[in-house]
Structure formats: structure tokens, C-alpha cells
Amino acid sequence: MRILPVRGDCMLVELADLGEALALFDALENDPVEGIREIIPAARTLLISFDPNAISRDRLIDAVSALAGGERIAASGALVEIPVQYDGEDLAEVAGILGMSAEEVVRLHGESDYVAAFTGFAPGFAYLSGGDPRLAVPRRKSPRTQVPAGAVGLAGAFSGVYPKTSPGGWQLIGTTPLAMFDIDRTPASLLQPGNRIKFRNMAEDGAYEIKASAKSAAKTEARVPSENGAAAIEIVSLGLPVVFQDLGRSGQASQGISISGAADRTSFKAANRLVGNSANTAALEIALGGLRFRMKGRGVMALTGATAPITITGQDGITVSAPHHSAIALDDGDLVALGSPVSGMRSYLALRGGFAVTPVLESAATDTLAQIGPASPAVGDTLLILAAPAGAFVASETPAFDMPSASQTVVLDVVMGPRTDWFTPEAVESFLSQEWSVTPQSSRVGIRLSGDALERANHGELPSEATVRGALQVPASGQPVLFLADHPLTGGYPVIANVAGHHLDLAGQIPVGAKIRFNAITDFAPRLIPGKSI
Secondary structure: OEEEEEEOOEEEEEOOOHHHHHHHHHHHHHOOOOOEEEEEEOOOEEEEEEOOOOOOHHHHHHHHHHHOOOOOOOOOOOEEEEEEEOOOOOHHHHHHHHOOOHHHHHHHHHHOOEEEEEEOOOOOOEEEEOOOHHHOEOOOOOOEEEEOOOEEEEEEOEEEEOOOOEEEOOEEEEEOOOOOEOOOEOOOEOOOOOOEEEEEEHHHHOOOOOOOOOEOOOOOOOOOOOOOOOOEEEEEEOOOOEEEEOOOOOOOHHHOOOOOOOOOHHHHHHHHHHHOOOOOOOEEEEEOOOOEEEEEOOEEEEEEEOOOOEEEEOOOOOEEEEOOOEOEEEOOOOEEEEOOOOOOOEEEEEEOOOEOOOOEOOEOOOEOOOOEOOOOOOOOOEEEEOOOOOOOOOOEOOOOOOOOOOOOEEEEEEEEOOOHHHEOHHHHHHHHHOOEEEOOOOOOOEEEEEOOOOOEOOOOOOOOEEOOOOEEEOOOOOOOEEEOOOOOOEEOOOEEEEEOHHHHHHHOOOOOOOEEEEEEEEOOOOEEOOOOOO
């Protein structure tokens, strides 16, 4: 067993195989260790997030080591039957690779007793283990840009079903009419870790009844808009899409859903603090300005993050400039315009009371990768504002850090690992010494960087493992991707380093055109646990 560094509040535990990883996961679930926040299992690893104030890394390693090496608990989850029309584009090719007929592939797939081992890649996507070993087949050399929802595939020793249309490199052998992920269902993901799965050949089993999903009860805010003329803002114009955000939806890893939330959490919380809201009140995240809205009723706003100029035009036609990082009183009819920021990437607009937005899976965060969250505001929309909470607001405050500009080189501290040893020493040196350009192919999912390609020392296929916000994943191109708030829960490319916790919000504000240099604050130092096999 190896303990691989990720960041000050999380580590990656690497074991010999899936069985050992799930056995340790079961042990930690049945005998919880105080201080652990979340555990995300994968093909042969566990990503363990913890509270450093509650437990030290050394104590946590000792506790995890003591529980390792046990037997995996037999799957006892509910049986889920998945009807399949075996009409996949790759069925004939898979049969050829395996040296058997297509009929034999279908028979072995249907006879296998699968178990949902872990989730990742996309909400509702479960990695199904326990299939016939004769069905082990490599991923496609060239992934498809679009795989349809419901496609049933094989990759390595796993089987899986794509929950939505997305890119993918699994070998497709069939399709199912079942919805793997339905936001109106409880739980939203049809397959949960521990479920037992049987695939049924629709050509043999005949008609299959698709039961309607049980709709989840709508969740509402404790505070509601005031009855007589609730305050609101009317969207007059937009630049780039504007999204609702809060601090994210934690605890959804079992459904393949990452936390998401504001890309710059410090600025988000500051906006709410300025208007007297609780830290997690829904606000708007605005990329590169361009928003104009009209106030209906009276209110108090604050804008933080990227330093976009603010102008307010009253009903009398007089236009004034307003300060950033300050509480600003608005009158009925005021037209507020946000210009393009002179520095930074994302601004946060909070209104006293917060927006009356319906949470999705207990959060108002918009996850652009998972396509989960409230709908983005459109021109002409009226966004209701909740009744103001009790308590005072802060008049102004100083930003936590200077916003980076497109002409700057931003230095980000990084923790080396967990897969630094998958790269040559020269590549590691190049990663730390060169300045990386931020390309236009960047989003809330991640910042795509351009520079001298990083050469791998290990050219094998990395089994899927969990990733975190701030991970620097290096795909086959050798050009790193710096994961931001909407990163995938798991990935199959090695992560050379992770941005240190104190620079995560800064990373979320780096604009296109800027350059980034990485500063290692730790050496790559994996820890081998004696007496534990790997």
C-alpha cells in the first residue's frame, strides 16, 4: 500500500487492485475514522479528504493502515436489471479482438453477475465489476466525440452504461432504454455503489416494462419572497452565460457528482458577507462582465471578485460609478451595468436576502460539466429576491488577493503528486521551470495550458482514480489541464501535481492570455506502508 500526496487536506491511498480498494473502503465505512470528510473509491485507489484540524496526516495514515488488508464484504445491494438491445457499433470488433462470436460476447455479458464498484466520469456512470474475465477488452484507441445516452460498453475488466450523451472511449456493445440518471428521481442515479446488476437481452426476454421514476419532493428555501411586491432584478443584457452558484453540493460522490460551486469561494463569501447574507446564499457568478439589470423594488448589492467597473443609472437619468467590494444601496428602477473587468475572470453579484432559486440536489450551484443546477438567467428574466435576513451587513472590505490580469505571470504553489513518478525527471523540471500560457479553451471545468509538452516515463494506462479541484492532469498531448470547480469526479490521466489549497481561488480567477508558473512547495514523497501488499 502506498500513500500518495494530493494536498494538505487529502491523500490518495493506492492498493493492489479493486478488491483491496473496496475492502478498505468497506472497512472505513463500517468503522469511521473521526476527521475524514469524504472517501471516493476508484479502480485501485481511495481518495480520502480530511479535516487537518481534527486529525493529523500521520494519525490518519496509521488508522487507515490498521484497517487495510481485510476481506471485501460480499455485495448485498439491491438487484437492478438492465434491459439491453445488443446493437452496439463495436460489438463485431470486440468479438474479433476476443476471438469469439458476437453471440458469445452477448451470452457472457448477460450471464455475468456485475456489482456497481464505484462511480465517476459523469453523474450516474457506475463502473461495474465482476464480469466474465474473458470479456476484458481495451478502450478504443480513438475515443468518440459523442456517445449516445444509454450506450452499454466495455473497457478493461469493467462494463458500464453512459448516462447522457458525451465523449467516450469505451467499446459499445448495446443500448438500454433505462435512464441511468434522472434529477427528478430519488436517488437521481439508478446505480448506487454496492448494487448488483444483471443485463437482460431484450431480444430474448421480450417486452420490458419501464417503471416511472419516483419524483423527488421539491425543496424550498426557509425564507420566501416578501408577499407585497417582492424585490427582484430584471436581466436587461448579458455577455457570457451567467450562472447561479453557492459553495457546492458535497456528499454526492456516490452518484458520480463532484462538489462544483463558486470557482473563487473567497470572493463569493465576501459578496454575501457585504450584504449581510449567510456564507452559502445563492449568488450570481459572472464571467468577464457584460451584465446589465434593472432593480425592481429596493435592495442592497455587492460585487466582488474580478474588478468589473460598476455604473448605476437612476430613474432621473443620472449615471454614477459605484465601488467594488462594497455594499451598494439600490432604488426602484436603478439600471446597473457591469463592464469588462480590468483584472480577474469571475465576478460575484450578491443581493441582500439572496435569490429565490430552487436548489438541485440541495445546492444552487450550476455544474457545467455534469449539467446539474438551476437554469442560467436569460435576457428578460426576473429574478426574485428573498426577504432580507436579520442582522447587519458590512459596508466594505479589502479583497483577499490581487486579481490577476491577462498580461501577468501568475505563480501558483503546488503539491507534487500523486502521479509525479509517471513523468521523466526532465518533464518534472520542465513543468516547474517554464511559463505556461492560458489558452482560450478554458472554462469552469478547467484551464487548458500550452507549453513544452511533458514526456511520460510510464506509458501504461492509468486505472481511473478520483481527482480534486486544482489537479494538474496531463493527457496524452503532454499539455496540462488545471481542473477548476466543475472538474470530473474521476479521471484516467496522471496528475503531476495539485494546486495548494491557499491558491485555489486565485487559480479560478486567471484570465485567458495570462501565463502561469508552478512553484513546488513539497517534493514528491510517496509513503510505502510496510507489510501491506501492492
